[in-house]
Amino acid sequence: MWKRILKMFIGLYLPLVALSLYVFASQKTKQITTLSEFQKRDVEIKKTYFLEQCNALLADTHYWANLEYPVNFDPMGKHTAFMDRYIELIKEITDYDQFRFIDLKGQELYRAVRNNADSITIGNLQNKENQQYVKEGLALNKDQLYLSQISLNREHGIIEKPNKPVIRAVAPIYDTTETRIGLVVINFKMKRVLDQLKSKVADTELYLLDENHRLISSSLHEEDLPYETGRVDNIFPNKLITSIKGITKDSTIIDDDHIWRMQPVILNGTKNSFGSISKPPSEIITPSNWYMIIEIPPRLLKKYLEPLYDSLITFNVIAIVGLLALCYVFQKKKTQKELFYKELESKNIMLTRNSDLLEENNVMVNEMNNSLEIRNKQLSDFNYLISHNLRSPVTSMSVIVDMIQKEKNPEILNQLLPKLDQIAKSITHLTEDINDYVSILDNQEVKIEDIDLKKLILEVKNEFTETLLDDTGFEVLINLDAWDHISYSKFYMQSIVHNFISNSIKYKRDNVASYIEFKSAIENKHKVLYVRDNGIGLNMERHGDNVFKLYKRFHRNISGKGMGLFLVKSQLDALNATITINSKEGVGTTFKLIF
Amino acid sequence: MIIKPNILLVDDDELYLYIMEKTIHQLSKDLVVSTFTDGEQAVEYISKCTDEKVELPEVIFLDINMPFLDGWGFLNEFKKLKDKIHNDVNIYMVSSSMRDSDIKRASDFEDLTGYVIKPVNKVQLAEIFKKIYHENW
Numbered sequence: 001m002w003k004r005i006l007k008m009f010i011g012l013y014l015p016l017v018a019l020s021l022y023v024f025a026s027q028k029t030k031q032i033t034t035l036s037e038f039q040k041r042d043v044e045i046k047k048t049y050f051l052e053q054c055n056a057l058l059a060d061t062h063y064w065a066n067l068e069y070p071v072n073f074d075p076m077g078k079h080t081a082f083m084d085r086y087i088e089l090i091k092e093i094t095d096y097d098q099f100r101f102i103d104l105k106g107q108e109l110y111r112a113v114r115n116n117a118d119s120i121t122i123g124n125l126q127n128k129e130n131q132q133y134v135k136e137g138l139a140l141n142k143d144q145l146y147l148s149q150i151s152l153n154r155e156h157g158i159i160e161k162p163n164k165p166v167i168r169a170v171a172p173i174y175d176t177t178e179t180r181i182g183l184v185v186i187n188f189k190m191k192r193v194l195d196q197l198k199s200k201v202a203d204t205e206l207y208l209l210d211e212n213h214r215l216i217s218s219s220l221h222e223e224d225l226p227y228e229t230g231r232v233d234n235i236f237p238n239k240l241i242t243s244i245k246g247i248t249k250d251s252t253i254i255d256d257d258h259i260w261r262m263q264p265v266i267l268n269g270t271k272n273s274f275g276s277i278s279k280p281p282s283e284i285i286t287p288s289n290w291y292m293i294i295e296i297p298p299r300l301l302k303k304y305l306e307p308l309y310d311s312l313i314t315f316n317v318i319a320i321v322g323l324l325a326l327c328y329v330f331q332k333k334k335t336q337k338e339l340f341y342k343e344l345e346s347k348n349i350m351l352t353r354n355s356d357l358l359e360e361n362n363v364m365v366n367e368m369n370n371s372l373e374i375r376n377k378q379l380s381d382f383n384y385l386i387s388h389n390l391r392s393p394v395t396s397m398s399v400i401v402d403m404i405q406k407e408k409n410p411e412i413l414n415q416l417l418p419k420l421d422q423i424a425k426s427i428t429h430l431t432e433d434i435n436d437y438v439s440i441l442d443n444q445e446v447k448i449e450d451i452d453l454k455k456l457i458l459e460v461k462n463e464f465t466e467t468l469l470d471d472t473g474f475e476v477l478i479n480l481d482a483w484d485h486i487s488y489s490k491f492y493m494q495s496i497v498h499n500f501i502s503n504s505i506k507y508k509r510d511n512v513a514s515y516i517e518f519k520s521a522i523e524n525k526h527k528v529l530y531v532r533d534n535g536i537g538l539n540m541e542r543h544g545d546n547v548f549k550l551y552k553r554f555h556r557n558i559s560g561k562g563m564g565l566f567l568v569k570s571q572l573d574a575l576n577a578t579i580t581i582n583s584k585e586g587v588g589t590t591f592k593l594i595f
Numbered sequence: 596m597i598i599k600p601n602i603l604l605v606d607d608d609e610l611y612l613y614i615m616e617k618t619i620h621q622l623s624k625d626l627v628v629s630t631f632t633d634g635e636q637a638v639e640y641i642s643k644c645t646d647e648k649v650e651l652p653e654v655i656f657l658d659i660n661m662p663f664l665d666g667w668g669f670l671n672e673f674k675k676l677k678d679k680i681h682n683d684v685n686i687y688m689v690s691s692s693m694r695d696s697d698i699k700r701a702s703d704f705e706d707l708t709g710y711v712i713k714p715v716n717k718v719q720l721a722e723i724f725k726k727i728y729h730e731n732w
Binding site for chain 2 (some may be wrong): 391396400419427551562
């Protein structure tokens with residue numbers, strides 16, 4: 001039972017679990033796609049923001065580069081008045097950390113350093129000729145702007161504390177005679193920008209990398225530019241490095257439980273006119289492009305996919321419980337049904353058996369009925385025979401006796417008395433005949449046995465002297481090809497054969513070679529015996545009805561009691577056989593016996 | 596030359612014939628009675644009568660069970676001869692017992708006047724004769 005339940009359960013559950021897994025997988029993919037779409041928008045917004053910020057500070061630099069400076073520009077000396085106009089501006093723009101002019105040799109001409117939001121310190125000039133940004137700046141053409149790497153601000157070669165991420169924008173400056181006089185260098189504070197980038201809407205991680213895959217900023221680290229502080233080991237997921245190799249455009253990498261969204265931030269080589277129509281656009285030079293990466297970490301993914309997992313598990317648990325219950329109920333019902341059918345079948349078999357038995361009984365009853373009917377008819381015949389044949393002599397007797405009593409005349413009395421004797425004799429004969437008949441009716445004593453018919457006929461034949469003598473011209477022909485053995489009463493059969501031979505001898509025709517023939521046949525599965533002679537025959541029209549009746553005689557000149565064929569029929573009836581006759585006067589008679 | 600009898604008795608029981616004859620003669624000495632012991636003889640007699648144009652007896656008492664030709668057989672033969680018969684013949688079926696089947700069969704023969712049960716007594720005979728001869732016997 002449990003095995004069947006388990007089998008059915010597996011059969012039902014497997015496709016269900018496959019389906020649920022398929023739905024789960026497709027839902028998961030859909031979720032991830034949706035997530036990465038959000039991510040894409042997120043990274044785009046941030047990239048745009050970052051680019052806008054960069055362009056804003058480039059625009060500032062562009063502004064400074066396009067001022068017409070006095071010849072022999074000396075902002076700290078004779079041209080302080082010129083600078084006074086701009087000092088307030090420099091002070092106002094809080095993103096400016098430092099604002100400097102540097103001459104063509106790398107010596108600072110002007111230096112304004114921010115102390116806090118509303119104060120700056122001017123002066124304290126330094127030589128910056130060895131700085132990379134100075135070298136890059138001096139190499140610039142007129143319409144070029146340089147934007148440095150984002151780096152931590154150093155004073156006298158030492159990283160300023162707290163960490164101050166800055167980016168330097170550099171541009172060449174010219175005096176009124178179009179003579180290059182030096183560079184304008186602005187240090188922009190990047191903390192605000194980077195913090196903005198790292199601000200989280202969702203629980204995603206953000207990374208900003210340069211082309212050398214150095215981490216500039218990441219939401220994993222509070223401090224910016226960790227590589228510059230020398231902490232480069234293990235701060236960055238190794239997977240990310242291998243994943244982004246060769247990425248040049250916006251792309252998504254799904255790795256294990258992470259989704260990486262990468263967006264290259266390219267400024268190098270781009271041109272920008274900063275809103276000016278009259279001046280040619282400036283080309284922007286940067287030492288490196290950036291990559292902005294947003295990572296959806298496993299924990300977020302898990303959080304998004306959790307309901308999906310939950311529903312998968314819930315569905316499967318419900319499916320398992322439900323299916324198990326269903327299988328149990330179904331199998332139980334099935335077992336009950338099978339039991340019921342088995343019972344039904346055995347009952348059916350019993351019924352069939354009973355039916356067979358009934359049919360047998362029916363056949364038996366039918367047979368009994370048949371024989372009872374025959375017996376009834378025989379009894380009725382007997383009754384008639386007795387009442388008819390016995391009654392007439394008895395009534396005659398009573399009449400004679402009555403006459404004798406009344407008669408006085410002795411002469412007549414002498415006539416009457418012999419009549420009584422006559423009556424007595426006829427009654428005696430009748431009683432004898434009835435005896436014969438009753439012995440046939442009472443077939444309880446009849447013994448059924450296998451009879452060799454040919455042997456029996458030959459035996460009976462020898463009882464007749466006529467057949468023993470060759471010259472009488474009477475022959476008994478035996479033709480028993482179809483059958484020659486039969487179960488019957490030997491006594492009856494002898495009597496029947498005796499009567500046929502006796503009759504055919506008694507009623508043979510003169511002047512012909514007389515014979516009687518016994519011929520066997522099978523008709524409709526019944527054994528049939530034809531008894532045919534070439535005797536004088538009978539008028540069937542006159543006597544057909546009476547042939548087998550008692551005391552019927554049809555030939556006046558030939559002695560007979562009128563009992564032979566009556567007995568033959570009785571003996572056949574007693575054992576359920578039938579007899580019919582066909583005869584023609586002057587030709588012969590054929591009896592047909594059906595057993 | 597055949598003498599025409601008044602009454603014909605056909606029965607194989609000779610004692611019955613004897614008794615009937617006696618009884619009839621007790622009723623009337625004038626009635627002529629002829630007897631036959633089977634139907635065949637009776638038929639032969641009747642055909643002889645028709646051949647010689649002798650009138651048939653007025654009454655025939657006919658037994659059913661007889662050898663050679665029984666009462667029914669006689670009636671069949673009688674039917675065939677009927678065209679040649681010119682006077683009224685009353686045939687009474689006589690039997691020691693009448694079965695239902697016999698009564699039914701008897702009704703099929705319109706030549707039958709009636710049937711009587713053996714033994715036929717004087718009173719019955721007198722009634723029959725009264726009906727046929729109308730006191731003229």
